Amino acid sequence: MRFVRTAVPVILMVSLCLDSCGARRSADLFCGACRALVDELDWEISRVDPTKVIETGSYFLDEDGNPVATTIPYARSELFLIELLEGVCGHMKEYGEYTDPDTHRHSYVRVLTRDGVRTDPPHTQFTEDITSRLKQACEKLAEEYEEEFLEFFSHESSNVKDRLCSKRTDLCDHPLHTHHDEL
Template identity: 25%
Template sequence: MSSLKYLLMTFALFVPSLAVDTSELKCQVCSSLVELIQQNVSSVSPTRVVQVSNFRLDDNGNQPKQMVPLSRSQVYLSEVMDSVCKKMADYVRATFKENGTLIVMPLMVDGKMNPLMSEVDVVQDSDLNKSLEYYCDDIVDDIEDDVIKIMKSETSKNAVYAICSEAVQLCPIKQNRLEL
């Protein structure tokens, strides 16, 4: 009889991790990924610029060159994309206690425990959240060109929506409805 109780308790621990919808999880990972990229881009001083050029020559046989902010350069954004998913090791899946909504969030914020930890229940994950990094790598492979294009533009105000909802359609597009 005690082995049956042990089996039921073990099963109960892993039920929350089985109930997570992968499409919702991918949406959350995509949102966190884009936010991490934006943090990297905003951490670079706007005064740091690089000289870029294309391989075409103008009418005079000169190669046109221009200066762009380092944080918006193709090389910098590609480097960020190559390393950003490793940071997902510091993230966990959780659900808000109030409404059960899934969230992928960092454990630490500014060197301190995430203040949201008291408002969420961490979802027990059998792979110790390695799947977050896997999903992140998978998403980066799919969206790298879109992310670089959007992040290079100066008007990337709502990049999470532009990338995760419009470009790769991992997150549902929320309709603005007037409820009576």
């Protein structure tokens, strides 16, 4: 009977730890998906010819009664950004899961360079299961936070990863310590 009394608290503590570890892993997944999504959007936007513009209509009229049209960079247009959000999560198949050896926190790093060369960063796993989970998390975020992504990327701004993934959406509970730029 004494064994049962001491075993129950130990089992409860182990169970709570496993739940907490699973929650931490899920939080790391969504934080990593957000940061990778921002990296991919930045990359795709940077590839568009900066002189390419799109004309947007307006409800304002000039002195002759004609609608006033304005031009904006195509790469920052809602049309282009929505198209990007619909397909950018496919790039998650190029990311691996890095496990910090000290904290055991997970982040996601590009394992395939933009020209298809595979790198093998230390402490990084690159499996179909990992890339599939990351892609699903990315798609969920792109859908759930579409307005926020459009708002941030319709204008050039700095430090989008922290501003969007940490402050606006609260997906990342810690400031950006790892650098996920192009390999």
